[in-house]
Amino acid sequence: MRHRPRGEHIIRFDSVGLRYGLGPEVLQDVTFALPSGSFHFLTGASGAGKSSLLRLMYLGLRPSRGRVTLFDKDIAMTRRYELPALRRRIGVVFQDFQLLDHLSTLDNVALPLRVRGVKESEVQKHVPELLGWVGLADHLHAKPPTLSGGQKQRVAIARAVIGRPDLLLADEPTGNVDDHIAMRLLHLFEELNKLGTTVVIATHNQSLVDRFSQYSRLHIERGTVVEPE
Amino acid sequence: MLSRRSDLPLKGDATSRFLPWLVALMVYLSAIAVAGVLVLAGLVERWDHDVSGTLTVQIQPVPGEAGELLTEDRVRQAAELMRRTPGILAARPLDKRQTLALLEPWLGSAEVVKDLPLPRLIDVSVDSSAQLDLGAVADRLGRMVPGATIDDHRVWLSRLINLSRTTEWVAIAIMLLIGFVTSATVVYATRTGMSVHRGVIEVLHLIGAHDDYIARQFADRAFSLGFSGGMIGLAMAVPTLTAIGWATRRVEGGFLPSLALPLSGWVVIGLLPVLAALLSMYTARLTVHGTLSRLP
Ligand SMILES: Nc1ncnc2c1ncn2[C@@H]1O[C@H](COP(=O)(O)OP(=O)(O)O)[C@@H](O)[C@H]1O
Numbered sequence A: 001m002r003h004r005p006r007g008e009h010i011i012r013f014d015s016v017g018l019r020y021g022l023g024p025e026v027l028q029d030v031t032f033a034l035p036s037g038s039f040h041f042l043t044g045a046s047g048a049g050k051s052s053l054l055r056l057m058y059l060g061l062r063p064s065r066g067r068v069t070l071f072d073k074d075i076a077m078t079r080r081y082e083l084p085a086l087r088r089r090i091g092v093v094f095q096d097f098q099l100l101d102h103l104s105t106l107d108n109v110a111l112p113l114r115v116r117g118v119k120e121s122e123v124q125k126h127v128p129e130l131l132g133w134v135g136l137a138d139h140l141h142a143k144p145p146t147l148s149g150g151q152k153q154r155v156a157i158a159r160a161v162i163g164r165p166d167l168l169l170a171d172e173p174t175g176n177v178d179d180h181i182a183m184r185l186l187h188l189f190e191e192l193n194k195l196g197t198t199v200v201i202a203t204h205n206q207s208l209v210d211r212f213s214q215y216s217r218l219h220i221e222r223g224t225v226v227e228p229e
Numbered sequence B: 001m002l003s004r005r006s007d008l009p010l011k012g013d014a015t016s017r018f019l020p021w022l023v024a025l026m027v028y029l030s031a032i033a034v035a036g037v038l039v040l041a042g043l044v045e046r047w048d049h050d051v052s053g054t055l056t057v058q059i060q061p062v063p064g065e066a067g068e069l070l071t072e073d074r075v076r077q078a079a080e081l082m083r084r085t086p087g088i089l090a091a092r093p094l095d096k097r098q099t100l101a102l103l104e105p106w107l108g109s110a111e112v113v114k115d116l117p118l119p120r121l122i123d124v125s126v127d128s129s130a131q132l133d134l135g136a137v138a139d140r141l142g143r144m145v146p147g148a149t150i151d152d153h154r155v156w157l158s159r160l161i162n163l164s165r166t167t168e169w170v171a172i173a174i175m176l177l178i179g180f181v182t183s184a185t186v187v188y189a190t191r192t193g194m195s196v197h198r199g200v201i202e203v204l205h206l207i208g209a210h211d212d213y214i215a216r217q218f219a220d221r222a223f224s225l226g227f228s229g230g231m232i233g234l235a236m237a238v239p240t241l242t243a244i245g246w247a248t249r250r251v252e253g254g255f256l257p258s259l260a261l262p263l264s265g266w267v268v269i270g271l272l273p274v275l276a277a278l279l280s281m282y283t284a285r286l287t288v289h290g291t292l293s294r295l296p
């Protein structure tokens, strides 16, 4: 295998396989590397394994075999107490948002800062600023159950980007919003990407991918990642 | 500590309702156990202090008309012999009236008692620093004065001390058991809480929270539940102990030494809620760390 210089790739999979419990391999022989600062769509039919692949990337799962290298660290060789530092460099928009229903919009978005021990004065300055930027200035103290689908999505995205992540992973972020909002979200991700964040968006919305055809694609088919030309 | 921020909605959990009552009961029982041990230890120590410098010589009365005089004679002889023994400071024969006064709590003061063949007593003070061979003294006394025996208080005192030690061990075992039950309940409550809030914990974990960030929230909650429960237990224990103290003081009648709980005992009992809270806190913290270590 060719060894690339440090820092060139933000994440890299070598012959990764994944099975849930004793089930069959959902992913097998997955090998790819994402250059720092790149923008990708992750496509594949429903049930192909997009969410599973993202879970491996944000360290929500350990691979059954193979090697995952994140920020130049071999995850299998990394000590448990060092993992939070890696996770903090990743922003995730979960498929079903995973907002905490008992916390206000502001507190939800503040979470990544608070787990890092950022000063409360900083939190109170930056979080409302970002929420204003995504159009939720009037909903700082609303709880997620009172928000519309599109608003929840923007809260989830704000939470994913508040910590200025090096890697942004979004699982079907345009899943249940209309096309117009989906376009706006993608433009937001593009802005982040221009600031240096590597972006991976999982989607099975082919028309959306076609409209942003300038970006590279990772496609999952029969349990493995293929890069279509 | 109670006002620290928490991302987990632990306030409404079912454990908030039962844990404080369990801790209250445990602190209540501990307080009673601690008080019992301390009172008994104090009692033994006081008796030890009162008794260690003394022993009693008993002379069996000689029956019959002339007996009275002969008995008097033997009492004098025995007292004389004791006074000449090195290590003995004083020997004071009690006359019949004094003996009767001593026995009054048990026998009453009826006229018939005066005619009973009561043994005569000699109160002996011992120099506690002298190495007195009591066995040898008793032998000599028995040979020289018929019917004389030495009643060493230390024999029954040592039994009393043994009893007190045993009680201490029983109380320590009870306390350990109470601590164990409390911990086990906190472990169970914490695990339940963690599974109720599994989703929240997973989000915190995935956005880069250290295990201790999550553990601390459960630990803070356990501390405040343990402390409030402990205060309830203490609030129940204080009136109970006061009532017991009051009741014993009424029956004492000068025959039992005072059964009051020393100040140090109240301090220990006052610390029990804090101990319960700390125990709950560390147990919760360890439980969360143990469970989280299984996450990827
Ligand atoms: N937690 C899980 N336990 C067992 N099987 C799972 C789990 N999550 C996903 N799978 C299985 O893995 C496969 C891929 O699922 P997923 O990654 O969710 O696909 P996608 O996101 O592309 O729809 C599916 O067959 C699904 O049933």
Ligand SMILES: [Mg+2]
Pocket (backbone or CB within 6 Å): A050, A051, A052, A095, A171
């Ligand atoms: Mg999915």
